[in-house]
Amino acid sequence: xxxxxxxxxxxxxxxxxxxxxxxxxxxxxxxxxxxxxxxxxxxxxxxxxxxxxxxxxxxxxxxxxxxxxxxxxxxxxxxxxxxxxxxxxxxxxxxxxxxxxxxxxxxxxxxxxxxxxxxxxxxxxxxxxxxxxxxxxxxxxxxxxxxxxxxxxxxxxxxxxxxxxxxxxxxxxxxxxxxxxxxxxxxxxxxxxxxxxxxxxxxxxxxxxxxxxxxxxxxxxxxxxxxxxxxxxxxxxxxxxxxxxxxxxxxxxxxxxxxxxxxxxxxxxxxxxxxxxxxxxxxxxxxxxxxxxxxxxxxxxxxxxxxxxxxxxxxxxxxxxxxxxxxxxxxxxxxxxxxxxxxxxxxxxx
Amino acid sequence: xxxxxxxxxxxxxxxxxxxxxxxxxxxxxxxxxxxxxxxxxxxxxxxxxxxxxxxxxxxxxxxxxxxxxxxxxxxxxxxxxxxxxxxxxxxxxxxxxxxxxxxxxxxxxxxxxxxxxxxxxxxxxxxxxxxxxxxxxxxxxxxxxxxxxxxxxxxxxxxxxxxxxxxxxxxxxxxxxxxxxxxxxxxxxxxxxxxxxxxxxxxxxxxxxxxxxxxxxxxxxxxxxxxxxxxxxxxxxxxxxxxxxxxxxxxxxxxxxxxxxxxxxxxxxxxxxxxxxxxxxxxxxxxxxxxxxxxxxxxxxxxxxxxxxxxxxxxxxxxxxxxxxxxxxxxxxxxxxxxxxxxxxxxxxxxxxxxxxxxxxxxxxxxxxxxxxxxxxxxxxxxxxxxxxxxxxxxxxxxxxxxx
Numbered sequence: 001x002x003x004x005x006x007x008x009x010x011x012x013x014x015x016x017x018x019x020x021x022x023x024x025x026x027x028x029x030x031x032x033x034x035x036x037x038x039x040x041x042x043x044x045x046x047x048x049x050x051x052x053x054x055x056x057x058x059x060x061x062x063x064x065x066x067x068x069x070x071x072x073x074x075x076x077x078x079x080x081x082x083x084x085x086x087x088x089x090x091x092x093x094x095x096x097x098x099x100x101x102x103x104x105x106x107x108x109x110x111x112x113x114x115x116x117x118x119x120x121x122x123x124x125x126x127x128x129x130x131x132x133x134x135x136x137x138x139x140x141x142x143x144x145x146x147x148x149x150x151x152x153x154x155x156x157x158x159x160x161x162x163x164x165x166x167x168x169x170x171x172x173x174x175x176x177x178x179x180x181x182x183x184x185x186x187x188x189x190x191x192x193x194x195x196x197x198x199x200x201x202x203x204x205x206x207x208x209x210x211x212x213x214x215x216x217x218x219x220x221x222x223x224x225x226x227x228x229x230x231x232x233x234x235x236x237x238x239x240x241x242x243x244x245x246x247x248x249x250x251x252x253x254x255x256x257x258x259x260x261x262x263x264x265x266x267x268x269x270x271x272x273x274x275x276x277x278x279x280x281x282x283x284x285x286x287x288x289x290x291x292x293x294x295x296x297x298x299x300x301x302x303x304x305x306x307x308x309x310x311x312x313x314x315x316x317x318x319x320x321x322x323x324x325x326x327x328x329x330x331x332x333x334x335x336x337x338x339x340x341x342x343x344x345x346x347x348x349x350x
Numbered sequence: 351x352x353x354x355x356x357x358x359x360x361x362x363x364x365x366x367x368x369x370x371x372x373x374x375x376x377x378x379x380x381x382x383x384x385x386x387x388x389x390x391x392x393x394x395x396x397x398x399x400x401x402x403x404x405x406x407x408x409x410x411x412x413x414x415x416x417x418x419x420x421x422x423x424x425x426x427x428x429x430x431x432x433x434x435x436x437x438x439x440x441x442x443x444x445x446x447x448x449x450x451x452x453x454x455x456x457x458x459x460x461x462x463x464x465x466x467x468x469x470x471x472x473x474x475x476x477x478x479x480x481x482x483x484x485x486x487x488x489x490x491x492x493x494x495x496x497x498x499x500x501x502x503x504x505x506x507x508x509x510x511x512x513x514x515x516x517x518x519x520x521x522x523x524x525x526x527x528x529x530x531x532x533x534x535x536x537x538x539x540x541x542x543x544x545x546x547x548x549x550x551x552x553x554x555x556x557x558x559x560x561x562x563x564x565x566x567x568x569x570x571x572x573x574x575x576x577x578x579x580x581x582x583x584x585x586x587x588x589x590x591x592x593x594x595x596x597x598x599x600x601x602x603x604x605x606x607x608x609x610x611x612x613x614x615x616x617x618x619x620x621x622x623x624x625x626x627x628x629x630x631x632x633x634x635x636x637x638x639x640x641x642x643x644x645x646x647x648x649x650x651x652x653x654x655x656x657x658x659x660x661x662x663x664x665x666x667x668x669x670x671x672x673x674x675x676x677x678x679x680x681x682x683x684x685x686x687x688x689x690x691x692x693x694x695x696x697x698x699x700x701x702x703x704x705x706x707x708x709x710x711x712x713x714x715x716x717x718x719x720x721x722x723x724x725x726x727x728x729x730x731x732x733x734x735x736x737x738x739x740x741x742x743x744x745x746x747x748x749x750x751x752x753x754x
Contacts, residue, residue, distance in 0.1 A: 127587040128568045138516060139541045142549040155556040157566040161588035163517020247478050247485045279486060300433055312551060312661060
């Protein structure tokens with residue numbers, strides 16, 4: 001079904017890994033001069049991913065194309081930089097998407113089944129104006145669609161027929177992009193250990209690239225001093241409501257407390273925010289805030305609920321422009337703080 | 351424990367001690383966590399697990415809980431603290447409860463009281479006290495034929511969507527009466543057991559049609575030679591598309607007042623042949639009925655056809671849920687399995703009755719009700735001799751006190 005040219009396009013496929021295994025290459029071969037095209041291409045992949053968030057295609061040397069992918073991944077894993085790994089995974093996944101969307105339904109079907117274990121049917125249905133090639137099993141659809149923000153991916157806006165979600169070729173390719181991204185992230189997080197000698201300079205160079213393009217990690221952290229101006233509309237609304245003595249439901253309270261805990265507000269300040277509530281109990285509030293902060297009970301520090309959850313529970317309030325770019329109130333806070341202070345690197349292109 | 355609770359507990363104990371008694375434990379019983387709410391001090395015993403149905407029954411006989419629950423989740427170590435249990439999956443569960451339905455009979459049998467300022471009212475409790483804006487409201491609910499009938503209809507809609515839309519095998523589902531005001535549906539399948547919270551939220555949103563955008567189902571206005579024409583989905587199309595059309599068809603065949611349309615629009619729609627909806631995807635071009643009117647109708651259709659599930663239950667992958675074959679401490683009725691093909695004929699006021707004999711109670715206030723063939727009440731400050739099931743219902747619902 002797949003040719004070597006396909007493996008060059010999609011080096012994350014199981015068949016590509018098998019192909020490399022068959023070549024019987026070891027880590028020491030990397031140092032050999034025969035291998036230099038592979039190393040060059042691997043570094044280019046990384047540089048492009050880090051600088052532009054894109055990886056271009058180079059199909060001239062198919063073997064180099066296939067082999068360079070795991071090498072890039074290995075180098076990146078050895079840097080131990082998770083945000084760079086995520087960025088690389090996204091860039092590679094986007095590259096794959098651009099190619100996948102041009103493939104025949106048969107090839108898409110094959111890749112979805114074999115590498116990602118999907119259950120799907122070729123349906124050729126046209127219930128209305130659009131033509132759908134595929135019915136994707138509900139679980140496979142949901143696992144990937146929950147990451148996508150456009151309302152067209154929401155399940156109530158899909159055609160769902162006996163456990164199959166109808167999808168066009170283009171949509172299937174987009175869902176596979178998510179699958180590719182997840183697979184690359186999983187794969188790189190599994191690799192680690194000592195850095196093989198031949199790769200040492202590459203790893204060092206890549207660390208430099210990461211700092212150059214993504215900045216020093218601490219710039220990405222939340223501002224040290226909680227900045228009220230950077231809070232999202234939902235959180236401000238919660239605070240205002242409490243301040244006016246209006247009632248705030250459980251979900252709203254949890255959102256506020258977990259948000260404040262995560263942006264590093266002090267316990268006293270958090271308790272203070274709840275003080276105007278008509279049913280305020282200092283003892284209870286303190287207990288719950290400590291619980292959310294992970295100082296009690298399960299010792300898990302709770303993170304702030306996702307925007308989708310807040311929408312379901314009616315906590316989302318007057319979303320603004322920044323809201324449309326984020327999925328969690330904490331990301332809003334990061335973005336806005338960055339804009340307000342004018343510090344830190346620019347937003348990652350997404 | 352107050353006197354009423356003592357009497358209830360005693361009756362529960364008698365019930366569970368019956369040598370013929372069997373519980374109806376869930377599938378894969380040893381991978382679940384069990385929880386018991388006790389009468390004494392409303393204390394919850396959690397993180398228990400049982401190897402077999404007999405040891406579970408022994409524990410129930412021993413503890414005599416007011417409510418018996420098990421986790422919808424499967425764990426490697428069900429007795430470990432929450433974060434160490436090792437979640438391996440969870441049944442997909444749905445809860446339909448009259449609490450979430452807007453039945454017109456609620457003002458007749460439900461009431462609420464604000465704990466802060468003492469304001470009272472009839473019907474389901476509002477979210478906030480209208481007077482002092484507090485949310486600590488105490489509710490007194492009742493279970494009536496009408497509410498349970500509506501819950502049953504919602505359940506039927508839910509099952510229909512689970513089978514035809516989600517493609518869930520009816521061998522993989524079980525339906526239960528909760529012993530109070532609603533029904534539970536459990537889905538046991540490999541495919542759904544691995545779904546995370548976000549995925550389950552999508553399913554809940556689907557069943558409620560939450561966030562449904564008519565345009566994404568191809569409702570749009572086109573212009574043919576200067577005439578505006580509304581185009582929409584067609585009956586028989588899968589999923590929400592066909593259901594939207596069926597819903598609109600129903601609405602057009604009934605009273606259209608009170609759905610937010612002007613009388614001109616209602617008139618125009620009434621004079622239009624709704625059978626057209628069943629023939630072609632081109633909806634009418636009647637005067638005054640534009641795309642926005644159709645959108646209103648879609649909203650209404652979706653409201654009518656959606657299944658009013660409790661989203662919190664479906665999205666919680668660590669939920670404890672009531673076990674069938676046990677008594678519900680809110681009513682003294684049995685939570686029990688209902689074969690799906692019998693949902694229609696199932697009588698929640700006859701089949702889940704658990705107690706024999708007679709009891710004397712002093713009733714404070716109670717609406718009229720039916721159990722089996724017999725009608726009772728309404729009662730107001732009176733002492734009555736009743737069949738035990740009726741007396742227990744009044745005691746459990748805090749409507750009566752026992753007579754020593």
